[in-house]
Amino acid sequence: xxxPKFSTATLPPLYRLRHAPAEQHLQPPRxxxxxxxxxxxxxxxxxxxxxxxxxxxxxxxxxxxRHLKITxxxxxxxxxxxxxxxxxxxxxxPQTPAPRQPAxxxxxxxxxxxxxxxxxxxxxxxxxxxxxxxxxxATLTWAxxxxxxxxxxxxxxxxxxxxxxxxxxxxxxxxxxxATVTVVDFTALLRxxxxxxxxxxxxxxxxxxGEIVSEHAVGSMDAQRQVPIRQDVVMRLASVSxxxxxxxxxxxxxxxxxxxxxxxxxLGQGDGGLLELEPFPQVGDSRLxxxxxxxxxxxxxxxx
Numbered sequence: 687x688x689x690p691k692f693s694t695a696t697l698p699p700l701y702r703l704r705h706a707p708a709e710q711h712l713q714p715p716r717x718x719x720x721x722x723x724x725x726x727x728x729x730x731x732x733x734x735x736x737x738x739x740x741x742x743x744x745x746x747x748x749x750x751x752r753h754l755k756i757t758x759x760x761x762x763x764x765x766x767x768x769x770x771x772x773x774x775x776x777x778x779x780p781q782t783p784a785p786r787q788p789a790x791x792x793x794x795x796x797x798x799x800x801x802x803x804x805x806x807x808x809x810x811x812x813x814x815x816x817x818x819x820x821x822x823x824a825t826l827t828w829a830x831x832x833x834x835x836x837x838x839x840x841x842x843x844x845x846x847x848x849x850x851x852x853x854x855x856x857x858x859x860x861x862x863x864x865a866t867v868t869v870v871d872f873t874a875l876l877r878x879x880x881x882x883x884x885x886x887x888x889x890x891x892x893x894x895x896g897e898i899v900s901e902h903a904v905g906s907m908d909a910q911r912q913v914p915i916r917q918d919v920v921m922r923l924a925s926v927s928x929x930x931x932x933x934x935x936x937x938x939x940x941x942x943x944x945x946x947x948x949x950x951x952x953l954g955q956g957d958g959g960l961l962e963l964e965p966f967p968q969v970g971d972s973r974l975x976x977x978x979x980x981x982x983x984x985x986x987x988x989x990x
Contacts, residue, residue, distance in 0.1 A: 786815040788824055791863035793856050799868045800836070800846035801892075801900045809842040809865055811856035827857045836867045849874065877904040887915045932983050939979075946980040 791813050798807045813824040828838045835850040844854055846869040854865045872890060880888045887905030891898050907913040938944050944960060952959035953975040960979070 784816070786817075786819075786821065788813050788821060788858035788861040789816045789818075790814045791826075791856050791858050791861045793854065793863040793865040795865065797866050797868070798844065799870065800844075801870055801872050802902075803846050803848065803869070803871050803873070805846045807844050807867070809838070809844060809854060809856070811842065811858070811863060813858045813861070821858070824858045829855045829857070831855070835869050846871070872900060873902045873904060876902050880904050886911065887919075887921070889915070889917070889919060889921060928983075935979060935983060944979060946978065946983070948979050949975065950977045950979060950982065951975065 791811050793809055793811050795807075795809070798809075800807060809828075811826050813821040813826070815821050826842070828840060828842050830836055830838045830844075831853040832850065833852075834848050835846075835852040836844050836854065837847055838844045838854050842854075842856065844867050846867075849869055849871050851866060851868050854867055856863050856865075872892070876888055876890050879885070885905065886909075887903070887907065889903040890901070892900040901917045903915045903917045903919060905911075905915045907915050907919060935944075935946075939946055949955060949957060949959035950961060951974050952962045953972075955975045959975070
């Protein structure tokens, strides 16, 4: 009959027994290595039925089974259920996983265009480790290749500073990713055009897919050039632009949007008018109520 001696020399050196009310540790001579120079690689759960003197195992290794009698004697003293860390049959120690390191950084959007100085765009960066897994919360650094064109904050917010292109770089450890930001200040371009041609005030709107995506205005609203023009200013086309106006009006007439006999101003006349006086100045000549679209197209100057 097998009769184990209760000494550290004969007990499997890496068995660890846990019990609800108490805990007993049998410390190994070398942490992590079994007495037979095999690594500890699994945990066996043992149910001990003292009344029936039966034992139920789950996940026990061959080495653990050979030394089960020793474990049972100790577990019987503790009673109930014991959790045993057993020695496996592997010949080498388990490898410690390599620390996670940033391997790739992807910046989105990859390209951005800003049309007004001071305009901003928020960039985001996604970091993945050497195993391709996302690294949430990785520390990022941001930098701009040309701060005269675009600056970037520590949170990835890019601000337009001048016309040109700049490369925005997001770094995490030794990995990095980039995005290209192009700044085309339409307001500066429009102001240069107006100055070259002696235009006192000009407005420019850019539409894409039927929606206004950018509005710009330069110049002054008064003859003395003391009041800067606003982007939402209402402008009139003067007689010098009559060919452009005539082409636009005839296009609207052909589309049924207006008629050449329509009154231009709404001044309380019975058949109404196309335009209200607001926001135009109050007029003092009642004959304006009779002015039609055709009159404007044929007008050469003055009253007749």
